[in-house]
Amino acid sequence: xxxxxxxxxxxxxxxxxxxxxLVIPMFVPLGLPISITADTRKVYDLMEKIPPGSxxxxxxxxxxxxxxxxDPMATALLKQAFKRGLKVVLFSQGDQGAVLAxxxxxxxxxxxxxxxxxxxxHLGYKPGGTVVLRRMVEDLWDxxxxxxxxxxxxxxxxxxxxxxxxTDVKAIVVISNGSPGFVEWLxxxxxxxxxxxxxxxxxxxxxxxxxxxxxxxxxGLLQGSRGTAEYELLIKEPGKAVSAQDSQxxxxxxxxxxxxxxxxxxxxRKKPADGR
Amino acid sequence: xxxxxxxxxxxxxxxxxILAKYISLGPLPELIKVLDKWSIVSGAxxxxxxxxxxxxxxxxxxxxxxxxxxxxxxxxxxxxxxFFLGLYQTQKGYSYKWIFDNVYTPGTxxxxxxxxFYIATSAYRAFRARTMEATVLLVGAxxxxxxxxxxxxxxxxxxPVISDWLLKIPNTAGMRGILVGVYLGALxxxxxIILGLERGHLGxxx
Numbered sequence: 001x002x003x004x005x006x007x008x009x010x011x012x013x014x015x016x017x018x019x020x021x022l023v024i025p026m027f028v029p030l031g032l033p034i035s036i037t038a039d040t041r042k043v044y045d046l047m048e049k050i051p052p053g054s055x056x057x058x059x060x061x062x063x064x065x066x067x068x069x070x071d072p073m074a075t076a077l078l079k080q081a082f083k084r085g086l087k088v089v090l091f092s093q094g095d096q097g098a099v100l101a102x103x104x105x106x107x108x109x110x111x112x113x114x115x116x117x118x119x120x121x122h123l124g125y126k127p128g129g130t131v132v133l134r135r136m137v138e139d140l141w142d143x144x145x146x147x148x149x150x151x152x153x154x155x156x157x158x159x160x161x162x163x164x165x166x167t168d169v170k171a172i173v174v175i176s177n178g179s180p181g182f183v184e185w186l187x188x189x190x191x192x193x194x195x196x197x198x199x200x201x202x203x204x205x206x207x208x209x210x211x212x213x214x215x216x217x218x219x220g221l222l223q224g225s226r227g228t229a230e231y232e233l234l235i236k237e238p239g240k241a242v243s244a245q246d247s248q249x250x251x252x253x254x255x256x257x258x259x260x261x262x263x264x265x266x267x268x269r270k271k272p273a274d275g276r
Numbered sequence: 277x278x279x280x281x282x283x284x285x286x287x288x289x290x291x292x293x294i295l296a297k298y299i300s301l302g303p304l305p306e307l308i309k310v311l312d313k314w315s316i317v318s319g320a321x322x323x324x325x326x327x328x329x330x331x332x333x334x335x336x337x338x339x340x341x342x343x344x345x346x347x348x349x350x351x352x353x354x355x356x357x358x359f360f361l362g363l364y365q366t367q368k369g370y371s372y373k374w375i376f377d378n379v380y381t382p383g384t385x386x387x388x389x390x391x392x393f394y395i396a397t398s399a400y401r402a403f404r405a406r407t408m409e410a411t412v413l414l415v416g417a418x419x420x421x422x423x424x425x426x427x428x429x430x431x432x433x434x435x436p437v438i439s440d441w442l443l444k445i446p447n448t449a450g451m452r453g454i455l456v457g458v459y460l461g462a463l464x465x466x467x468x469i470i471l472g473l474e475r476g477h478l479g480x481x482x
Contacts, residue, residue, distance in 0.1 A: 007401075009400075011397045011401075014393075014396050014397050014400055015393050015396065015397075018392065018393060018396045032426040032427055032430055033426060033429070033430070034426050035426075035429060035436070037436070037440070063384070064376075064380055064381040064384045064385065065384040065385055065387065065388035066385075066388065067381055067385055068385055068389070098367070099367055099373075099376055102367070102368075103373075103377070124367075126316070127316065127319040127320040127322075127323065128312075128315055128316030128317075128319040128320070129315075129319060131312050131315040131316055131319070132316060134312065135312045135316070138309070142313075143316075145316075149367065150366065150367075150368060151366075203424065206443065207443060207447045207451060208451060210443055210444060210447055210448045210451060211448050211451045211452045211455060214444060214448050223424075224424070226424055226425065226426075245425070245426050246426075248424075248425045248426075249425040249426050249427035249428075250427070251392070252421045252422060252424065252425040252427065252428070253422070253425070253427050254396070255395065255396060255399050255421060256418045256421055256422060258396060258399040258400040259399050259400075259403055259414060259417070259418055260418075261400065262399060262400040262401060262403065262404070263403075263404060263405050263414070266404050266405075
């Protein structure tokens with residue numbers, strides 16, 4: 001009888017408990033320890049190995065619906081790049097990513113006293129899909145139509161004087177929540193040119209990207225909010241991802257509890273006559 | 277000619293691009309540069325064509341007063357207003373940025389976040405260990421969920437280890453098979469399009 005009632009529980013009770021599981025840790029942090037995985041450390045080490053002053057390209061290939069998971073990741077990666085004195089070319093394969101990159105880039109540059117044109121340049125979004133990437137291999141300026149995101153000529157930026165084609169940067173760092181993203185960079189740029197490709201993605205994309213990580217085609221991959229939290233700890237800048245881990249812990253625990261209770265109810269309830 | 281011409285264009289340009297990948301002969305490298313530029317420019321124009329096409333489609337709904345035509349009207353107004361605002365102010369404009377940051381981003385994030393509620397109810401009501409395959413999937417999902425959150429290691433130190441193994445060994449093996457299949461399929465479709473055997477994209481039957 002009890003399990004029969006439990007099977008018909010109002011879905012709004014399930015929603016309400018999920019909200020509680022997500023919100024409570026924001027006010028009462030549990031402070032659960034976050035261990036650093038080998039995958040996250042690999043991304044950190046890759047960034048650390050790039051000599052200071054070298055240029056890298058960061059591709060903000062994510063959309064606005066994923067900002068909660070991706071903005072902290074992009075911020076942490078760019079923060080480390082700036083901290084190490086790397087020169088950063090921002091780019092996006094999507095129109096939304098370009099706007100998000102501008103916000104994060106300008107905010108961090110302001111806080112870390114980095115100058116536009118010498119420490120970083122934002123190419124923005126260039127329509128044309130994978131052809132733009134292919135063109136970057138031959139002539140990056142031409143692929144970008146010779147202008148940055150705001151229409152200023154690339155020739156006016158000291159940083160761009162030594163970056164004429166994509167192989168002039170030391171690594172491609174991609175922050176992506178789907179397609180276009182990592183795979184396009186791999187197929188058209190980093191694979192043929194034998195360049196390092198690493199970065200991060202949302203948790204839901206991780207299983208799909210694992211073959212590329214295992215084969216070494218992606219040199220390193222931050223895995224969702226958990227990966228970002230570990231990265232924030234590595235660069236000693238705990239931020240939004242670290243504080244979100246307690247909420248993630250409780251919500252995951254809640255979902256597993258629902259799985260167990262749902263199945264217990266299914267097997268222990270009074271079976272209908274037709275045996276379903 | 278409505279079908280023959282696009283097939284001829286697809287064949288010519290497809291063959292030239294593939295040929296240039298393997299043979300660097302005569303004007304081919306320069307021709308590829310020109311084709312790349314054409315592709316980039318036509319990509320930019322495709323946005324405008326897309327907007328005009330959507331406007332015609334929804335304009336038709338409004339003109340015929342079809343059900344929910346007010347949503348179509350709202351869509352047309354918002355799309356063109358945001359387009360002209362972007363042209364006028366550029367992406368750095370105050371109003372453009374304000375709308376993107378305070379209307380579009382929270383709205384789309386909320387839609388994405390709502391999936392969590394559906395996952396919660398389906399975990400309770402639908403994800404049943406009815407068969408052996410479903411049981412394996414269910415146990416695997418529970419382990420990966422616990423292994424991916426700090427609480428998993430607190431409950432049992434092996435959760436992250438098993439979760440990592442599941443992702444890197446069985447998952448990778450399965451995903452590799454899927455990826456090889458997908459790429460072989462994409463290659464076959466590309467060849468069929470270039471040879472004019474695949475005509476679904478021209479509006480007819482494939």
